[in-house]
Amino acid sequence: MKILRLILGDQLNIQHSWFSEINYNHIYVMMEVRQETDYVHHHIQKVLGIFAAMRSFSETLTKMGHQVIYIKISDPKNEQEIPANLKFLANKFQCSKIEYMEPDEYRLDQQLKSLSNDMGIPSMVYSTEHFMTPRDGFNKVFGARKNFLMETFYRRMRKDFNILMDKDKPIGGVWNLDLENRKKLPPDLIIPEPLEFNIDVCDIYHEIISAGVDTIGKVDFRKFQWPINREQSLHLVDYFCENALKYFGTYQDALTEKSWSIFHARSSFSLNVKLISPLETVEKVINYWQDNRETISLNQVEGFVRQIIGWREYMRCLYWNQMPEFGHKNFFGHTRKLPSWFWTGQTKMKCLHHTISQSLEFAYAHHIQRLMITGNFMLLTGIHPDEADLWYLGIYIDAFEWVEITNTRGMSQYADGGLTATKPYISSASYIDKMGSYCKSCIYNKAAKTGNLSCPFNSLYWNFIDLNREKLISNPRMTMMYKVWDNIDKDKQVDTLKQAQHYLENLELL
Ligand code: FAD
Ligand code: SF4
Secondary structure (H helix, E strand, O other), X not given: OEEEEEOOOOOOOOOOHHHHOOOOOEEEEXXXXXXXXXXXXXEHHHHHHHHHHHHHHHHHHHHHOOEEEEEOOOOOOOOOXXXXXXXXXXXXXXXXXXXXXXXXXXXXXXXXXXXXXXXXXXXXXXXXXXXXXOOOHHHHHHOXXXXXXXXXXXXXXXXXXXXXXXXXXXXXXXXOOHHHOOOOOOOOOOOOOOOOOOEOOHHHHHHHHHXXXXXXXXXXXXXXXXXXXXXXXXXXXXXXXHHOHHHHOOOOOOEOOOOOOOOOOOOHHHXXXXXXXXXXXXXXXXXXXXXXXXXXXXXXXXXXXXXXXXXHHXXXXXXXXXXXXXHHOOOOOOOEOOOHHHHOOOOOOHHHHHHHHHHHHHOOOOHHHHHHHHHHHHHHOOEOXXXXXXXXXXXXXXXXXXXXXXXXXXXXXXXXXXXXXOOOOOOOHHHHHHHEOHHHHOOOEOOOOOOOOEOHHHHHHHHHHHHOHHHHOOOHHHHHHHHHHHOOOHHHHHHHHHHHHHHHHOHHHO
């Protein structure tokens, strides 16, 4: 009897055991559906990247001899919903069973779990064989504890997978070299050009547009820059090792207008659609470092490894530990809407203008731009976490809910009340100025808290501190800030809060 095997758009793992042998009873199905293009306003590069990678993956499977049914967005018989398409195909091919891999999103997980009942045939679920930890990985590390410290998780991962270890000790004697990774870019340092693949995705672009899919952002569809297959993804990691690893850690937090990717790997899309695995990626980077230890210091490679086996795996476990409640968290009770310029970049604030414009152009911003520019501003202005989620989930090529919502609602917006971050990630202009060059050419005055052109981050920062005293004062990492605020002259406090109020009432005009 035939078995229908579903492959989702972010399950492009050619090394999965499903594909190790050809079985004519297995019919693989892949589909481009409105259900997935329309649940949020995606960046055009995200939709294009996923469809192009899916089409390339289906061709590879077909060449290997597998039976693949590929439903395009433009296919007239496409029902535009996963269950409806599966039902049609299961009937057509008289399938006795449906098999699928664990979806990474709660929404899809729920939908696929009810498949069997809806269709009246059995279903079976498999691992994606991508992640290093299972969905319930927190149980093993934290047991019954309700406090999930990333550093504890990360150390356990290093030990369990024997990564950067010298027997039972971390190589170099310390687990985390983050303190060495907070430098501003020196003006004369040469930044590598990002590797772009320049793929012609014109046909897919026109199909997406003709289907009426509403997207955001820009694209040059004759020169699509992102990798769409495994070979290109591996090439991107090699390029990172050869050109950027040397400075990755040191300038990981730096902000600049000179480059949109600086020394970052741009590997998140390839990883998140599973063209490459986290373990092979860190192994590749560590092997390169081993061969080049005289020129590449340990903090560069440790910083990279921590992002992947630490933060990335941690976020996935956090997601499955906390969903669906996590999607409703709003610790500060924020209610504001995003100003409309978040969708255009048309703001006078240089840091936000650059980060948003870059995101619209490349579907990419690096971690500190997401956390300390856009995220910082959203938190200081009390934007509703739902608004924040919709923006982040739409605009980035790598945005999939399991890794987006945990970073946005958790790490960036502190909407989980401190489950992910030990304190809110907020700052005034001083941090933004310390890490980059934005403030130099900004119309606002980075040093002023009040007055017509005072930097909005300054008054909004102190307003946030003042407003949330009750919720934050007991956090030892916030004590210092409250001491500083309480020592400010009362009249100055009043002026600062008035200034913040003015900006909050005029967000559209900033
Ligand atoms: P690099 O800086 O080169 O890092 C290497 C790899 O480490 C990345 O490819 C990524 O897979 C992993 N990584 C780094 N930081 C994190 C992190 N905090 N969480 C999980 N993985 C991490 N990442 C996503 O993949 N999808 C998202 O939707 C997403 N949304 C974010 C939203 C906010 C508000 C913030 C603060 C961060 C978000 N991140 C997200 C994490 C991080 O910003 C991106 O993974 C990173 O910028 C991707 O670029 P890169 O591949 O050049 O990363
Ligand atoms: Fe951003 Fe303020 Fe600096 Fe302008 S002065 S770039 S608004 S932090």
